[in-house]
Amino acid sequence: xxxxxxxxxxxxxxxxxxxxxxxxxxxxxxxxxxxxxxxxxxxxxxxxxxxxxxxxxxxxxxxxxxxxxxxxxxxxxxxxxxxxxxxxxxxxxxxxxxxxxxxxxxxxxxxxxxxxxxxxxxxxxxxxxxxxxxxxxxxxxxxxxxxxxxxxxxxxxxxx
Numbered sequence: 001x002x003x004x005x006x007x008x009x010x011x012x013x014x015x016x017x018x019x020x021x022x023x024x025x026x027x028x029x030x031x032x033x034x035x036x037x038x039x040x041x042x043x044x045x046x047x048x049x050x051x052x053x054x055x056x057x058x059x060x061x062x063x064x065x066x067x068x069x070x071x072x073x074x075x076x077x078x079x080x081x082x083x084x085x086x087x088x089x090x091x092x093x094x095x096x097x098x099x100x101x102x103x104x105x106x107x108x109x110x111x112x113x114x115x116x117x118x119x120x121x122x123x124x125x126x127x128x129x130x131x132x133x134x135x136x137x138x139x140x141x142x143x144x145x146x147x148x149x150x151x152x153x154x155x156x157x158x159x160x
Contacts, residue, residue: 009081011140014132016079021102024125025109028118037116044114051112058104064090065097078137085145087152095156096134103129134158 031037039047068089069076075083076098090097103126110118138158141149 009144011078011133011137013078013136015128016077017099017102017129017133020125020128020133021106024121025106025118028110028115028121029113031117032113032115037120038114039111039116039119042111042114047111047114051108051110051114054104054108054111056108058101058106058108061090061097061101061104065101078133082141082144085141085148085152087156092156094160095138095153095158099129099134100159 038044042050066076068091069086072084072086072088074086075081094100103122106118106122106125110116110122138153142153
């Protein structure tokens with residue numbers, strides 16, 4: 001006579017996204033300290049200015065997305081159950097504005113630190129986020145919200 005457990009009400013992402021990004025930033029900074037690799041054809045001040053703009057834009061997008069989700073009364077963490085399908089605020093333009101924002105922040109960091117290392121690891125990072133996080137979240141949301149989510153997917157792009 002065994003005990004049955006219900007499956008977790010979450011998308012089962014492979015890694016908590018903030019931890020993933022923090023870890024990759026740490027790797028980038030370590031690589032940059034070991035062997036600096038500045039961005040080609042940009043002076044440090046131009047790269048820094050571009051980085052500042054991107055950091056502000058990514059931070060603003062993430063803040064708007066977080067605020068919208070909290071206002072809708074749903075959990076931000078993919079380890080917690082979604083309690084509402086959020087389609088307002090920046091979610092009107094992107095189904096994943098938090099990930100778009102954090103990638104803009106990451107690219108902004110590359111420019112602000114004037115390091116090509118961040119752009120080198122960008123593609124593997126994007127693949128992990130896309131396949132290990134976003135697609136899992138989408139399957140979960142479709143299972144949870146059904147046709148409402150499918151209609152939202154038809155109306156709004158995944159990223160940009």
